[in-house]
Amino acid sequence: MLKLEGVTVRYGATIAMNEVSMQVKDGEFVTLIGSNGAGKSTTLRAISGLEPVVSGRIIFDGDEIQNGSTQSIIAKGIAHCPEGRRVFPHLTVHENLQMGAYQRFDRQGIRKDTEKMLNMFPRLRERLKQPAGTLSGGEQQMLAIARAMMSRPRLIMFDEPSLGLAPNFVEQVFRLISEIQEAGTTVLLVEQNAYAALELCDRSYLLSSGRVVLDGSAEEMRANPEIRKIYLGG
Numbered sequence: 001m002l003k004l005e006g007v008t009v010r011y012g013a014t015i016a017m018n019e020v021s022m023q024v025k026d027g028e029f030v031t032l033i034g035s036n037g038a039g040k041s042t043t044l045r046a047i048s049g050l051e052p053v054v055s056g057r058i059i060f061d062g063d064e065i066q067n068g069s070t071q072s073i074i075a076k077g078i079a080h081c082p083e084g085r086r087v088f089p090h091l092t093v094h095e096n097l098q099m100g101a102y103q104r105f106d107r108q109g110i111r112k113d114t115e116k117m118l119n120m121f122p123r124l125r126e127r128l129k130q131p132a133g134t135l136s137g138g139e140q141q142m143l144a145i146a147r148a149m150m151s152r153p154r155l156i157m158f159d160e161p162s163l164g165l166a167p168n169f170v171e172q173v174f175r176l177i178s179e180i181q182e183a184g185t186t187v188l189l190v191e192q193n194a195y196a197a198l199e200l201c202d203r204s205y206l207l208s209s210g211r212v213v214l215d216g217s218a219e220e221m222r223a224n225p226e227i228r229k230i231y232l233g234g
Protein backbone atom coordinates (compact mmCIF):
# COMPACT_ATOMS: atom_id res chain seq x y z
CA MET A 1 0.00 0.00 0.00
CA LEU A 2 2.72 2.46 1.07
CA LYS A 3 6.35 2.19 0.07
CA LEU A 4 9.29 4.47 0.81
CA GLU A 5 12.36 3.99 -1.37
CA GLY A 6 15.57 5.68 -0.25
CA VAL A 7 13.81 8.78 1.07
CA THR A 8 16.06 11.62 2.23
CA VAL A 9 14.87 14.76 4.03
CA ARG A 10 17.11 17.54 5.31
CA TYR A 11 16.64 20.49 7.60
CA GLY A 12 19.52 22.68 6.45
CA ALA A 13 22.65 20.74 7.30
CA THR A 14 20.77 18.15 9.40
CA ILE A 15 19.86 14.95 7.57
CA ALA A 16 16.61 13.99 9.32
CA MET A 17 15.90 11.02 7.02
CA ASN A 18 18.80 9.27 5.36
CA GLU A 19 17.73 7.00 2.51
CA VAL A 20 14.84 5.51 4.46
CA SER A 21 13.16 2.51 2.82
CA MET A 22 10.13 0.85 4.37
CA GLN A 23 6.71 -0.42 3.51
CA VAL A 24 3.26 -0.81 4.99
CA LYS A 25 0.95 -3.43 3.54
CA ASP A 26 -2.80 -3.16 3.24
CA GLY A 27 -4.44 -3.81 6.63
CA GLU A 28 -1.17 -3.92 8.57
CA PHE A 29 -0.32 -2.21 11.85
CA VAL A 30 3.25 -0.95 11.58
CA THR A 31 5.17 1.05 14.18
CA LEU A 32 8.21 3.32 13.91
CA ILE A 33 10.30 3.24 17.05
CA GLY A 34 13.55 4.92 18.07
CA SER A 35 14.83 7.54 20.43
CA ASN A 36 14.37 11.33 20.36
CA GLY A 37 15.44 12.91 17.11
CA ALA A 38 15.70 9.59 15.22
CA GLY A 39 13.55 10.94 12.37
CA LYS A 40 10.19 9.34 13.19
CA SER A 41 8.04 12.49 13.02
CA THR A 42 9.87 13.62 9.91
CA THR A 43 8.99 10.32 8.21
CA LEU A 44 5.27 10.92 8.81
CA ARG A 45 5.59 14.57 7.76
CA ALA A 46 7.35 13.59 4.53
CA ILE A 47 4.59 11.07 3.72
CA SER A 48 1.97 13.79 4.36
CA GLY A 49 3.74 16.25 2.08
CA LEU A 50 4.68 18.53 4.97
CA GLU A 51 8.45 18.23 4.45
CA PRO A 52 10.15 18.35 1.05
CA VAL A 53 11.80 15.10 -0.03
CA VAL A 54 15.30 15.70 -1.42
CA SER A 55 15.66 12.28 -3.03
CA GLY A 56 13.89 8.93 -3.11
CA ARG A 57 10.29 7.99 -3.78
CA ILE A 58 7.12 7.60 -1.71
CA ILE A 59 4.58 5.37 -3.41
CA PHE A 60 0.97 5.01 -2.26
CA ASP A 61 -1.28 2.62 -4.15
CA GLY A 62 1.10 2.64 -7.08
CA ASP A 63 1.31 6.46 -7.38
CA GLU A 64 4.35 8.55 -6.52
CA ILE A 65 3.24 11.05 -3.88
CA GLN A 66 6.53 12.54 -2.64
CA ASN A 67 6.37 16.34 -2.62
CA GLY A 68 2.66 16.28 -3.45
CA SER A 69 0.34 18.78 -1.78
CA THR A 70 -1.01 17.73 1.60
CA GLN A 71 -4.51 18.22 0.22
CA SER A 72 -3.92 15.76 -2.61
CA ILE A 73 -2.36 13.26 -0.21
CA ILE A 74 -5.39 13.42 2.13
CA ALA A 75 -7.63 12.99 -0.91
CA LYS A 76 -5.75 9.79 -1.78
CA GLY A 77 -6.70 8.34 1.61
CA ILE A 78 -3.88 9.15 4.04
CA ALA A 79 -4.70 10.83 7.36
CA HIS A 80 -2.12 12.21 9.80
CA CYS A 81 -2.74 12.64 13.49
CA PRO A 82 0.15 14.93 14.48
CA GLU A 83 2.09 15.07 17.71
CA GLY A 84 0.66 17.37 20.34
CA ARG A 85 -2.99 16.80 19.34
CA ARG A 86 -3.50 20.18 17.60
CA VAL A 87 -7.28 20.40 17.71
CA PHE A 88 -8.85 23.78 16.89
CA PRO A 89 -9.32 25.07 20.47
CA HIS A 90 -11.98 27.70 19.72
CA LEU A 91 -14.14 25.42 17.60
CA THR A 92 -16.57 23.05 19.25
CA VAL A 93 -16.00 19.30 19.31
CA HIS A 94 -18.62 18.93 16.60
CA GLU A 95 -17.01 21.60 14.40
CA ASN A 96 -13.61 19.94 14.83
CA LEU A 97 -15.08 16.65 13.61
CA GLN A 98 -16.61 18.35 10.57
CA MET A 99 -13.22 19.93 9.77
CA GLY A 100 -11.85 16.42 9.41
CA ALA A 101 -14.31 15.85 6.57
CA TYR A 102 -13.66 19.16 4.79
CA GLN A 103 -12.74 17.45 1.54
CA ARG A 104 -15.88 15.31 1.49
CA PHE A 105 -19.22 16.28 0.01
CA ASP A 106 -21.35 13.24 0.86
CA ARG A 107 -23.42 14.83 3.59
CA GLN A 108 -25.16 11.63 4.54
CA GLY A 109 -21.90 9.76 4.76
CA ILE A 110 -20.41 12.52 6.90
CA ARG A 111 -23.39 12.37 9.25
CA LYS A 112 -23.10 8.60 9.48
CA ASP A 113 -19.37 8.76 10.20
CA THR A 114 -19.89 11.49 12.83
CA GLU A 115 -22.33 9.17 14.57
CA LYS A 116 -19.88 6.28 14.27
CA MET A 117 -17.10 8.35 15.86
CA LEU A 118 -19.39 9.49 18.70
CA ASN A 119 -20.26 5.86 19.39
CA MET A 120 -16.59 5.01 19.44
CA PHE A 121 -15.76 8.02 21.65
CA PRO A 122 -18.77 8.51 23.99
CA ARG A 123 -16.93 11.23 25.92
CA LEU A 124 -16.95 13.39 22.80
CA ARG A 125 -20.72 13.05 22.49
CA GLU A 126 -21.09 14.42 26.03
CA ARG A 127 -18.96 17.42 25.05
CA LEU A 128 -20.18 17.97 21.50
CA LYS A 129 -20.95 21.69 21.89
CA GLN A 130 -17.96 22.55 24.06
CA PRO A 131 -14.95 24.38 22.62
CA ALA A 132 -12.24 21.77 22.07
CA GLY A 133 -9.77 23.84 24.10
CA THR A 134 -11.78 23.09 27.26
CA LEU A 135 -11.29 19.31 26.94
CA SER A 136 -8.70 17.40 28.95
CA GLY A 137 -5.52 16.25 27.21
CA GLY A 138 -6.84 12.73 26.78
CA GLU A 139 -10.13 13.97 25.37
CA GLN A 140 -8.31 16.24 22.92
CA GLN A 141 -6.28 13.26 21.77
CA MET A 142 -9.47 11.29 21.17
CA LEU A 143 -10.88 14.23 19.24
CA ALA A 144 -7.72 14.42 17.11
CA ILE A 145 -8.05 10.70 16.30
CA ALA A 146 -11.78 10.99 15.56
CA ARG A 147 -11.17 14.05 13.38
CA ALA A 148 -8.51 12.21 11.36
CA MET A 149 -10.91 9.28 10.90
CA MET A 150 -13.55 11.67 9.49
CA SER A 151 -11.63 11.86 6.21
CA ARG A 152 -12.30 8.11 5.84
CA PRO A 153 -8.63 7.29 5.43
CA ARG A 154 -7.31 3.98 4.18
CA LEU A 155 -4.05 4.65 5.99
CA ILE A 156 -3.95 6.56 9.27
CA MET A 157 -0.68 7.76 10.79
CA PHE A 158 -0.34 8.62 14.48
CA ASP A 159 2.54 10.59 15.95
CA GLU A 160 3.07 9.71 19.62
CA PRO A 161 -0.61 9.71 20.54
CA SER A 162 0.17 8.69 24.12
CA LEU A 163 2.51 11.60 24.85
CA GLY A 164 1.64 13.39 28.08
CA LEU A 165 -1.46 11.34 28.81
CA ALA A 166 -2.42 9.78 32.14
CA PRO A 167 -1.85 5.98 32.14
CA ASN A 168 -5.56 5.08 31.91
CA PHE A 169 -5.91 7.33 28.85
CA VAL A 170 -2.82 5.83 27.27
CA GLU A 171 -4.37 2.38 27.48
CA GLN A 172 -7.63 3.69 26.06
CA VAL A 173 -5.94 5.43 23.14
CA PHE A 174 -3.95 2.30 22.24
CA ARG A 175 -7.10 0.20 22.45
CA LEU A 176 -8.87 2.61 20.09
CA ILE A 177 -6.01 2.47 17.60
CA SER A 178 -6.18 -1.34 17.63
CA GLU A 179 -9.94 -1.14 17.05
CA ILE A 180 -9.41 1.20 14.11
CA GLN A 181 -7.04 -1.33 12.55
CA GLU A 182 -9.38 -4.24 13.26
CA ALA A 183 -12.15 -2.32 11.50
CA GLY A 184 -10.01 -2.30 8.35
CA THR A 185 -7.87 0.86 8.36
CA THR A 186 -4.13 0.43 7.89
CA VAL A 187 -2.12 1.98 10.73
CA LEU A 188 1.36 3.54 10.89
CA LEU A 189 2.19 4.57 14.45
CA VAL A 190 5.18 6.52 15.73
CA GLU A 191 5.83 5.60 19.32
CA GLN A 192 8.71 6.25 21.69
CA ASN A 193 7.42 3.64 24.09
CA ALA A 194 8.87 0.61 22.30
CA TYR A 195 7.34 -1.77 24.81
CA ALA A 196 3.79 -0.61 24.06
CA ALA A 197 4.46 -0.36 20.31
CA LEU A 198 5.74 -3.93 20.07
CA GLU A 199 2.77 -5.23 22.05
CA LEU A 200 0.34 -3.75 19.56
CA CYS A 201 1.77 -3.94 16.06
CA ASP A 202 2.34 -6.53 13.35
CA ARG A 203 5.73 -5.18 12.26
CA SER A 204 8.11 -2.47 13.28
CA TYR A 205 11.03 -0.36 12.01
CA LEU A 206 13.72 0.96 14.32
CA LEU A 207 15.11 4.34 13.27
CA SER A 208 18.36 5.77 14.52
CA SER A 209 19.93 9.03 13.29
CA GLY A 210 17.62 9.12 10.30
CA ARG A 211 18.32 5.55 9.16
CA VAL A 212 16.37 2.31 9.40
CA VAL A 213 18.70 0.14 11.46
CA LEU A 214 16.40 -2.82 12.11
CA ASP A 215 13.01 -4.10 11.11
CA GLY A 216 10.94 -7.21 11.63
CA SER A 217 7.77 -8.68 13.04
CA ALA A 218 6.77 -7.58 16.52
CA GLU A 219 7.97 -10.96 17.89
CA GLU A 220 11.33 -10.72 16.13
CA MET A 221 11.84 -7.19 17.39
CA ARG A 222 10.88 -8.11 20.96
CA ALA A 223 13.35 -11.01 20.88
CA ASN A 224 16.22 -8.91 19.51
CA PRO A 225 18.96 -8.55 22.15
CA GLU A 226 19.80 -4.95 21.17
CA ILE A 227 16.15 -3.88 21.33
CA ARG A 228 15.77 -5.66 24.66
CA LYS A 229 18.81 -3.97 26.11
CA ILE A 230 18.31 -0.43 24.84
CA TYR A 231 14.58 -0.05 24.31
CA LEU A 232 12.88 -2.58 26.57
CA GLY A 233 15.00 -2.10 29.65
CA GLY A 234 16.70 -5.52 29.58
Ligand code: ATP
Pocket: 011, 014, 015, 016, 034, 035, 036, 037, 038, 039, 040, 041, 042, 043, 192
Ligand atom coordinates in the same frame (compact mmCIF):
# COMPACT_ATOMS: atom_id res chain seq x y z
P1 ATP B 1 10.92 13.15 18.54
O1 ATP B 1 10.39 11.97 19.22
O2 ATP B 1 11.75 14.01 19.43
O3 ATP B 1 9.89 13.93 17.75
P2 ATP B 1 11.77 12.03 16.07
O4 ATP B 1 12.32 10.68 15.97
O5 ATP B 1 10.37 12.22 15.67
O6 ATP B 1 11.98 12.59 17.51
P3 ATP B 1 12.35 14.15 14.23
O7 ATP B 1 11.46 15.11 14.93
O8 ATP B 1 11.87 13.59 12.96
O9 ATP B 1 12.71 12.96 15.20
O10 ATP B 1 13.75 14.85 14.03
C1 ATP B 1 14.82 14.30 13.27
C2 ATP B 1 16.00 15.27 13.27
O11 ATP B 1 15.65 16.46 12.57
C3 ATP B 1 16.46 15.72 14.64
O12 ATP B 1 17.85 15.85 14.60
C4 ATP B 1 15.79 17.06 14.81
O13 ATP B 1 16.53 17.87 15.68
C5 ATP B 1 15.80 17.60 13.41
N1 ATP B 1 14.64 18.48 13.15
C6 ATP B 1 13.33 18.14 13.28
N2 ATP B 1 12.53 19.15 12.90
C7 ATP B 1 13.36 20.18 12.53
C8 ATP B 1 13.14 21.51 12.05
N3 ATP B 1 11.92 21.99 11.84
N4 ATP B 1 14.25 22.26 11.79
C9 ATP B 1 15.48 21.78 11.97
N5 ATP B 1 15.77 20.54 12.42
C10 ATP B 1 14.72 19.74 12.70
